[in-house]
Amino acid sequence: MAVLRKLGLTPVSQTAPVLLYHSISPPAEPAVDPWRVTPQQFEQQLAWLYHAGYRGLSLSEFATCVLQKQGFDRRSVLITFDDGYLDFHRHAWPLLRKYGFVATVFVVTAQVGGTTVWDRDLGVDVPLMDWGQLREVAAAGVSIGSHSHDHVRLTDLVADAMKAQLTLSRQRLSDELAVAPNAVSYPWGQSNDSVSHAATAAGYSIGFGTEAGLVGPGSQPLHLERLTVTGEWDLDRLASALQ
Helix, strand or coil: CHHHHHCCCCCEECCECEEEECEECCCCCHHHHHHEECHHHHHHHHHHHHHCCCEECCHHHHHHHHHHCCCEECCEEEEEEEECEHHHHHHHHHHHHHHCCCCEEEECHHHCCCECHHHHHHCCCCEECCHHHHHHHHHCCCEEEECCCCCCCHHHCCHHHHHHHHHHHHHHHHHHHCCCCCEEECHHHCCCHHHHHHHHHHCCCEEECCCCCCECCCCECCEECCEECCCCCCHHHHHHHCC
C-alpha cells in the first residue's frame, strides 16, 4: 500500500473517521444502555463498512498518518473501544474477525480482570477483560492502549497526579503485554493542555477524546476527535457521520 501511494496509485483522503464503541452486548441492564450497541447492530455496521469498501486501520498505521501528516488511504477507519469490556472478547472480536477488521482497545489497568467500578454510582458494574484475554486478542492483531490507571477525571488532578495515572498505566501495559503503548484515551473524554503535556511526559504521542469529528490536518495529535457510536445509530446515521 505504501508503494502504491508513492506511485500515486492509491487515492488519499485528508481525513479519517475514528469510531468509538464501549459495550457490544445483548440488552440486559438498562443502566448500560447509553454505552451499548447490540451484537446484531454491530454486525450490521461492520457488514456495511465492508461492503462500502472501508479498510480498518491498525493503531500504528493511524498514528503514522497523524504524526507524519501524510493523509489516509481513502475509506480508512480506525475502530476503537474504551474500557476493555469482557463483551469485546465474547461478542465484538469474533465479528471483527469475520469481516476482516482490526481494532484498538483502551483499558483501565487497575481494573483489568475486574469491573467498571467507576460507574457504580450509576448502578453499572460490568466485567472487564483480564490480562490473559488481552494477551489473546493482542496476539491476534488487536492494539491495546491506555485508558488511564484508575479511570479518573484527569482534568481534576494536579500535574504530578496526571502524569502518575498515565505513566503507571503505560508501564503496566508494557510489563503485561511486552509493548509500551503510544496512545491514550482520556476517561470521559476530558482533556486540556495540562493533560496533553502529562501524556507527552508519560511517553504517549497520540491521545483521543470524545469531541465529535473526523481526524484531519487541523487535528492535534494529543486531542484527536472520535465519533461515539451508540445503540441509537442506524446505518444512515453511520454513513452520514463518516462523510
